[in-house]
Amino acid sequence: MPYIPLEDHLPGITGLLEYRKDTADPIRELTQLLLRGPSTLTEGERELIATVVSHRNECKFCTTAHTAAADILLGEDSTAAAVKKDILSAPVSSKMKMLLTIAAQVQEGGKAVTPESIANAKAEGATDIEIHDTVLIAALFCLYNRYVDGLATITPTDPTFYQGLGKRLKDHGYNRLPQGYDHLKKNG
Amino acid sequence: MPYIPLEDHLPGITGLLEYRKDTADPIRELTQLLLRGPSTLTEGERELIATVVSHRNECKFCTTAHTAAADILLGEDSTAAAVKKDILSAPVSSKMKMLLTIAAQVQEGGKAVTPESIANAKAEGATDIEIHDTVLIAALFCLYNRYVDGLATITPTDPTFYQGLGKRLKDHGYNRLPQGYDHLKKNG
Numbered sequence: 001m002p003y004i005p006l007e008d009h010l011p012g013i014t015g016l017l018e019y020r021k022d023t024a025d026p027i028r029e030l031t032q033l034l035l036r037g038p039s040t041l042t043e044g045e046r047e048l049i050a051t052v053v054s055h056r057n058e059c060k061f062c063t064t065a066h067t068a069a070a071d072i073l074l075g076e077d078s079t080a081a082a083v084k085k086d087i088l089s090a091p092v093s094s095k096m097k098m099l100l101t102i103a104a105q106v107q108e109g110g111k112a113v114t115p116e117s118i119a120n121a122k123a124e125g126a127t128d129i130e131i132h133d134t135v136l137i138a139a140l141f142c143l144y145n146r147y148v149d150g151l152a153t154i155t156p157t158d159p160t161f162y163q164g165l166g167k168r169l170k171d172h173g174y175n176r177l178p179q180g181y182d183h184l185k186k187n188g
Numbered sequence: 189m190p191y192i193p194l195e196d197h198l199p200g201i202t203g204l205l206e207y208r209k210d211t212a213d214p215i216r217e218l219t220q221l222l223l224r225g226p227s228t229l230t231e232g233e234r235e236l237i238a239t240v241v242s243h244r245n246e247c248k249f250c251t252t253a254h255t256a257a258a259d260i261l262l263g264e265d266s267t268a269a270a271v272k273k274d275i276l277s278a279p280v281s282s283k284m285k286m287l288l289t290i291a292a293q294v295q296e297g298g299k300a301v302t303p304e305s306i307a308n309a310k311a312e313g314a315t316d317i318e319i320h321d322t323v324l325i326a327a328l329f330c331l332y333n334r335y336v337d338g339l340a341t342i343t344p345t346d347p348t349f350y351q352g353l354g355k356r357l358k359d360h361g362y363n364r365l366p367q368g369y370d371h372l373k374k375n376g
Contacts, residue, residue: 003306003319004320005316020317020321023218023324025214026213026214026218026221027218029213029214030214030215030218033210057297058299059298102338106338109246109334110247110335110336110337113340115340118191128192128193131191132204132207132208135334136208138338139330139331139334139335143327143328143330144327145297145298146326147298147323148298149297150290150298150323150327151320
């Protein structure tokens, strides 16, 4: 049971974003900019960063939700599964292996990011802004994972919930749903 | 040396908030709402949460900056020093001891927050929104600390830098400085 009163039909982050809407707005905006805004990283690649960090923080809600979003965006379900298991052997570009390695270091802590991992990413063609965004996305999911689990929100066990949420994240991104989309609310 | 090109005269978070201004805006807005918006926790108490988390993440820039802000807001420099050393023996209210304990658990990870620590906080009079905000502030500083150290930003050693930054955080909060305040920019 959550530590604070959240709506029963809104599990994980979804209930928290309704609990305090004024703080939810900039959280949504930051996420939309980083995961759906203009970038040389694809939306699928950015969802993989979210997935790797959430997985390493053992946040089941966020891991399952962003795995679902990545799977839908990538059109297959083997890549997200592989990066959670082992980044370096996963079927992603050499640049993405290096960026995901940086993200995994950010999950441990800011000081865990090494000059070597940055040099490796640059050697594989990563730009400064890609490195910046990787660090900030990883840091943002360290916020999300703590917010979701630190207040003991509900983690649905039904896979269809996450399929619906992943589809919503692909179709509508992270912005608040406009009026008339209330039927989608239960999916985040 | 920072891992990405940041302006030399903008150390720590200040250079990052100039590097990508579109993402900086919601980060600033979220921080302003949580640390300076209406709350039953004082601004000084909320800066103590930021200080404890930053200290435990070993982020020297953020710890020194928010210690300076807390000291100025509280009008003395013993409380922030004490909460960094030992929360339970620090000269803060029983409620704040319990909320700072929750913040320290969030720093470890979302799942580290225990039902007991929540029950203790509620027994000392903490409200649901105070618990919510404590968790979200702690999670936000887990983002900040990783952003600042994950990109190897510069940490000034001159104490007067942090005095200036702390005063700015008291007088102007976390919003972007309006036009005409450029002389304050070097202090964050």
